[in-house]
Amino acid sequence: MIFTVVVLGAPYSSAANSTALRFCRAALEQGHTLKRIFFYGDGVHTGSSLSAPPQDEYKLTEQWQSLIRENQLDAIVCIAAALRRGVLDADEQQRYQKSAANLSQDFTLSGLGQLIEASATSDRTITFGA
Amino acid sequence: MIFTVVVLGAPYSSAANSTALRFCRAALEQGHTLKRIFFYGDGVHTGSSLSAPPQDEYKLTEQWQSLIRENQLDAIVCIAAALRRGVLDADEQQRYQKSAANLSQDFTLSGLGQLIEASATSDRTITFGA
Amino acid sequence: MTSMLCISRHTPSGNALAREALDTVLAAAAYEQDIKLLFMDDGVWQLLKGQQPSHINQKDITKNLSALPIFGVEEVYVHEPSLQSRGISRDSLSLNNVQLLTNEQTQALIASQQHILSF
Amino acid sequence: MTSMLCISRHTPSGNALAREALDTVLAAAAYEQDIKLLFMDDGVWQLLKGQQPSHINQKDITKNLSALPIFGVEEVYVHEPSLQSRGISRDSLSLNNVQLLTNEQTQALIASQQHILSF
Amino acid sequence: MSTLHTVNKSPFTDNCLHSCLLLCTNEDALLLIEDGVYGGTSQSPCAEDIRAKIQLGVSVYALKQDTLARGELQVLEGITLIDDKDFVRLSCEHQCIQSWY
Amino acid sequence: MSTLHTVNKSPFTDNCLHSCLLLCTNEDALLLIEDGVYGGTSQSPCAEDIRAKIQLGVSVYALKQDTLARGELQVLEGITLIDDKDFVRLSCEHQCIQSWY
Numbered sequence: 001m002i003f004t005v006v007v008l009g010a011p012y013s014s015a016a017n018s019t020a021l022r023f024c025r026a027a028l029e030q031g032h033t034l035k036r037i038f039f040y041g042d043g044v045h046t047g048s049s050l051s052a053p054p055q056d057e058y059k060l061t062e063q064w065q066s067l068i069r070e071n072q073l074d075a076i077v078c079i080a081a082a083l084r085r086g087v088l089d090a091d092e093q094q095r096y097q098k099s100a101a102n103l104s105q106d107f108t109l110s111g112l113g114q115l116i117e118a119s120a121t122s123d124r125t126i127t128f129g130a
Numbered sequence: 131m132i133f134t135v136v137v138l139g140a141p142y143s144s145a146a147n148s149t150a151l152r153f154c155r156a157a158l159e160q161g162h163t164l165k166r167i168f169f170y171g172d173g174v175h176t177g178s179s180l181s182a183p184p185q186d187e188y189k190l191t192e193q194w195q196s197l198i199r200e201n202q203l204d205a206i207v208c209i210a211a212a213l214r215r216g217v218l219d220a221d222e223q224q225r226y227q228k229s230a231a232n233l234s235q236d237f238t239l240s241g242l243g244q245l246i247e248a249s250a251t252s253d254r255t256i257t258f259g260a
Numbered sequence: 261m262t263s264m265l266c267i268s269r270h271t272p273s274g275n276a277l278a279r280e281a282l283d284t285v286l287a288a289a290a291y292e293q294d295i296k297l298l299f300m301d302d303g304v305w306q307l308l309k310g311q312q313p314s315h316i317n318q319k320d321i322t323k324n325l326s327a328l329p330i331f332g333v334e335e336v337y338v339h340e341p342s343l344q345s346r347g348i349s350r351d352s353l354s355l356n357n358v359q360l361l362t363n364e365q366t367q368a369l370i371a372s373q374q375h376i377l378s379f
Numbered sequence: 380m381t382s383m384l385c386i387s388r389h390t391p392s393g394n395a396l397a398r399e400a401l402d403t404v405l406a407a408a409a410y411e412q413d414i415k416l417l418f419m420d421d422g423v424w425q426l427l428k429g430q431q432p433s434h435i436n437q438k439d440i441t442k443n444l445s446a447l448p449i450f451g452v453e454e455v456y457v458h459e460p461s462l463q464s465r466g467i468s469r470d471s472l473s474l475n476n477v478q479l480l481t482n483e484q485t486q487a488l489i490a491s492q493q494h495i496l497s498f
Numbered sequence: 499m500s501t502l503h504t505v506n507k508s509p510f511t512d513n514c515l516h517s518c519l520l521l522c523t524n525e526d527a528l529l530l531i532e533d534g535v536y537g538g539t540s541q542s543p544c545a546e547d548i549r550a551k552i553q554l555g556v557s558v559y560a561l562k563q564d565t566l567a568r569g570e571l572q573v574l575e576g577i578t579l580i581d582d583k584d585f586v587r588l589s590c591e592h593q594c595i596q597s598w599y
Numbered sequence: 600m601s602t603l604h605t606v607n608k609s610p611f612t613d614n615c616l617h618s619c620l621l622l623c624t625n626e627d628a629l630l631l632i633e634d635g636v637y638g639g640t641s642q643s644p645c646a647e648d649i650r651a652k653i654q655l656g657v658s659v660y661a662l663k664q665d666t667l668a669r670g671e672l673q674v675l676e677g678i679t680l681i682d683d684k685d686f687v688r689l690s691c692e693h694q695c696i697q698s699w700y
Contacts, residue, residue, distance in 0.1 A: 008277075011214075019633060023683060023686060030688075045216060049230075051214060052216070053213065083184075086181040086232065087180070100231065102180060102230055111287065119264060124690055124696065130700065134494075144275055145532040171395060211399065245403065246406050301618050302511050308569035310569040312566045315567045354569075363621060370602055378696075384594075390637070392665075393607075421634075432668045434667045490499055490594075493593065512612060
């Protein structure tokens, strides 16, 4: 089956983020397709490249990055939600004249149309709320 | 009176962040002292220099920055909470070999001892929970 | 066209969910999907007349709500028991063309969808 | 010394509040303040025996809890009605040296403090 | 010493107002902020408890800005609407502030 | 078509399990995840409602990892503990997934 996954919880703050990661892994292991993972609300912090948890803790953002890279997943961070919360790529850094960009290269900033398009072409949509 | 203010809610995500800002303003207007504002939990995102909300929206992080600068307030972002959530200053950027720093210059990363020390030397401690 | 239902269950000002739900609905309408919107639980407070969120430096969600028909979102539903338990009368809603649903009607609405967007 | 009370009311694993409350208490102890810790509402789940948060890739809060006496935090209180309504017996708590408080005793504890740290 | 209790969640969703009322003594004050102001409306699940507390001498307040922001709410009789300055004043008048959220 | 309902909040704090049970039909399935697993314990405020739903044929599940993580919980009879793979399977078996949070 083809899934669209919506993640609304931030890593380290909300259990939803970690549940979503496990769900995505399990879906892939069973041979399903992840059409798109859409990070929205506080979930946009998943795309931050700056997270630095203590060594003895689970590296949630790194785990997301590996999952996305190894499976060549389409991971979209909602641009409107991300800009408010201080998650930017190089283009937006330039546009808003900010001092840095912090979006991990495994993620792409884009609009809500990406969520709708993915949903419309998937068998299932599942939301992980914070 | 001397106040210690604890902010646990993130800007744009939690009403608590905006309530805390208004409380701090009102306290200063009435001649009270803010010993320290301690940003903890998701409140650490208040210190992000990268937030870029739409033009027609209230700029919460900018408002915090002005308040802190104009009143020379002591604004501490909890370092442990911030590192997990991807809020770093230049020192931590170097230590963790990250690509950027994103802590606004009006804030300082430090430990929970700063919260306790402030509380112990204040008349009142108030928490704004998310 | 895919049938989608956005369920919006949270207060207008406590966090960003209400606004994010509405933005999602408008995006679906722009994408010409068969999008419906259901308010229930504390989400029904979003419909209350007379909101002045400028007092807390927020934008008024009511403007976006009233734009729904313009963007082609015709089906806006409200879970009536949620209104009743909060003492909100139909007259005090800022939107006129909403359909009030009983529990059974809400169940039927949910059961008829292909996708749910949960907010 | 300033009398401080940390009130911890949230579940151990749903968000970061439980851990952040505990870290605050340990910091206060390190700073040699008169810090007390009160569990109530869903915060009492933090004390339940047998937690295995490694299943959800989280660290075990119970270790930090058991370190409280070592760090000089002697006064750990539990709101007994919160335990009772959740069906948690004293035997199923991971900490032995906690004091169970009635509503009245909890009120008296809160009233005797100089500062409350609310989590 | 008396305590100022703040509550910032809707009692239609969250039980923290209920917990607060359980521990709020007659010397204390209760301030409803943010979504907590829904707790002070006429059909609030805690309406009876709030009325009883007011009868017992508890001062109950709601933040005016938060109330106006949320529309035409029917606020219970006996609840005083206050602004941010009053919030600060109440914080001074009470020894401790417990935030329920 | 049937719906899979997920609930991730403790019913001792949040009312979303209650709302879910109100709209969960006999063809639907209910999965308790994260703090939602507290809702499936013997003293849960929704214990009676859950028992009634099970009687009516609703399949009620709790995520095993979340249950084990939270300690020695007394899970109600009739609730099946499942793992992440079962969660995915349930998502396939039902047309829609409504997340209550």
